[in-house]
């Protein structure tokens with residue numbers, strides 16, 4: 001990272017005013033915040049100023065943003081100088097932000113930086129044809145595809161000195177370029193393709209679906225059997241002139257209750273003051289409780 005200062009006076013415009021369309025847009029941004037909190041819109045306003053000024057934020061634009069939001073110029077300047085997303089000097093048509101943080105450095109960012117220096121020139125200067133400028137920045141959040149750069153709004157990843165040089169050349173000559181990984185890799189998958197979750201049934205819903213289908217067809221079958229049994233009982237009752245006897249539907253075996261589990265029979269131990277439950281024929285008798293005197 002380098003010290004971030006405003007561009008020298010000779011490149012600074014005398015004044016800056018937002019266009020009518022941008023004024024409308026700004027009103028909408030400021031309206032998002034409660035009264036007295038308009039300063040919260042400082043980043044969107046600086047971003048819009050940079051867009052309007054052609055890719056950088058002149059001093060006059062910083063002052064205009066301060067006036068719009070009722071902030072001191074110094075406070076707006078602090079924000080504009082803190083975030084590398086704001087250029088403080090004119091940038092090239094293709095503004096290259098090179099990530100130099102540890103994961104990218106370990107994967108060869110220094111070699112990419114050397115390409116920037118060779119092809120574009122010193123950091124924060126614009127090439128003679130106005131096409132390029134570059135800046136080293138901190139992590140851009142694409143470490144798994146390191147090393148990488150951001151050029152204008154797009155990421156270019158998995159760079160090597162060769163593919164990065166070719167990329168810059170294609171941009172310079174207006175040829176189509178591939179955004180994202182510059183090697184045969186989809187997103188941030190491993191090289192050679194994904195290695196996990198390959199069984200489609202794990203995520204296409206078929207496992208769940210088949211269980212639902214099984215359960216629903218079983219329920220339908222049981223309902224049909226019950227209806228047939230009912231009809232048979234009704235027909236037989238009509239023949240004999242008696243009331244149809246409804247057969248109880250089969251029910252699931254009852255679960256042992258916690259009370260039963262708590263009994264001595266279940267737990268195998270005697271409860272103080274109680275007579276143990278009998279098993280077998282006597283099991284239906286209620287246990288007698290001895291009172292301690």
Ligand code: FES
Pocket residue numbers: 099100101102103104105138139140141142143146147148
């Ligand atoms: S370290 Fe380079 S993108 Fe995170």
